[in-house]
């Protein structure tokens with residue numbers, strides 16, 4: 436009764452190896468009833484094979500008797516039931532001793548592990564495959580690429596790596612939703628798989644990036660032919676629900692050993708070539724070339740993106756409130772540019788302003804920012820909102836432009852904004868580069884009635900005597916000093932000194948990057964005029980900032 440109550444199968448043999456007992460579970464698993472099995476050779480009732488070789492496996496009962504000890508079954512063992520069904524099992528066998536202590540037979544205990552073995556296989560599959568498309572993932576690709584390189588090395592062959600990205604995929608996701616986006620990725624995966632040979636690996640690298648591993652090619656041209664085939668395969672639209680979606684590819688190709696002799700470099704170079712393809716107008720393929728250094732290609736990619744962004748109006752302004760620390764009122768706001776790239780998402784100025792400066796695009800971008808900030812502020816004034824002055828960042832390249840002063844004047848005139856509502860932020864280094872020339876431009880701006888601020892104050896090398904001569908209204912203490920004012924005595928001293936200096940020069944002092952109540956308490960105790968930072972508000976989208984102006988209530992922002 437006991438043995439019939441347990442979940443494991445139990446089967447006993449005598450010394451000769453004939454079956455002497457089966458419990459109920461053993462009956463079910465072997466397909467033999469106790470009565471029928473009794474006295475038959477174990478091998479007949481308990482048929483086991485090695486799951487890998489499919490050769491009959493050695494009987495553990497025999498070994499247990501021979502060695503007079505408990506033995507386990509080989510891994511991956513399959514039990515073949517009387518009706519031919521195969522069950523993955525795990526078991527052990529132990530000798531049975533009689534009253535004299537002599538071996539009298541063996542007892543086998545086993546159970547069905549089909550489910551857990553299937554689970555192990557499933558887990559292994561999941562770890563190496565992409566859930567959405569079922570394609571191999573990055574981990575498996577890396578493994579296969581390493582294998583392919585090893586093999587190609589021995590056989591003096593080449594390996595082609597084709598890196599591709601769906602053009603403007605983010606547009607689809609954003610406008611039609613993720614469910615449609617997912618289906619496009621699945622449809623793309625199917626087309627890619629159909630376009631290559633079975634021996635090639637198509638892998639999803641993540642997002643909308645795929646990689647094809649062409650394990651053995653004779654010449655780089657073979658990879659180009661594959662790329663052409665892919666471009667052709669994507670010429671037809673994808674039919675997703677009621678949508679007909681056109682998706683093109685940007686493809687980069689690198690070849691082992693010419694473009695790299697290890698997994699990382701071959702992958703990296705294919706990626707670089709792909710960015711080059713994007714910069715070349717998308718829907719094309721490019722081979723990696725050694726002169727495409729990664730930085731330069733990314734730069735070129737960003738540059739072409741920025742050009743398009745200007746044309747297609749992909750820039751937005753966010754506004755971050757500047758708070759009077761004594762009253763909690765909003766005294767101003769800084770306009771901060773954002774680039775909404777259809778592929779990259781929201782790109783922050785730190786990622787693209789340096790490139791825009793290098794290629795001169797900062798001039799038209801800066802002009803757009805200035806015009807937009809002025810136009811918007813004028814709109815708010817016209818709508819009767821309680822408007823605060825808006826600060827606009829000016830880059831060195833813009834400031835040095837010949838027509839800068841006239842440009843500002845023109846935009847003010849064009850938008851009809853009262854110059855009192857405009858502040859321009861310049862960094863110390865901009866002003867110091869050519870102090871004489873700076874003074875005349877600053878005076879020109881002051882004459883128009885525009886406010887002037889020094890941004891990131893403390894990070895440059897200002898000459899205090901010049902600083903005094905510049906017609907500056909506002910000093911903005913760089914957030915690197917503010918960050919540690921409550922823990923670093925030097926920073927606390929610097930911030931206190933700048934606040935004192937601003938007071939003496941009759942300048943308004945704004946602490947940047949105020950994030951904590953402790954920082955706020957310190958700044959208040961030193962009578963700093965204003966603060967700007969996440970503690971009060973993150974930079975707000977146009978709609979959110981307009982809401983804030985309409986409510987006319989910022990008291991809640993200044994945490995008590």
Ligand code: C2E
Pocket residue numbers: 755770771772783784785788801804827828829830860890891914947948949950967968969970974
């Ligand atoms: P910035 O002029 O010093 O602007 C302040 C930056 O600090 C903003 O970053 C803002 O989001 C961030 N910030 C504000 N409060 C906090 C805080 O509490 N903690 C921390 N950690 N950060 C805070 P953002 O918008 O990424 O801008 C970065 C820089 O890019 C700006 O520094 C400015 O130099 C430049 N920039 C932004 N917009 C423009 C623009 O229209 N034209 C030009 N030429 N440069 C711009």
Ligand code: MG
Pocket residue numbers: 769828860890
């Ligand atoms: Mg600024």
Ligand code: MG
Pocket residue numbers: 890891911913914947
């Ligand atoms: Mg700053």
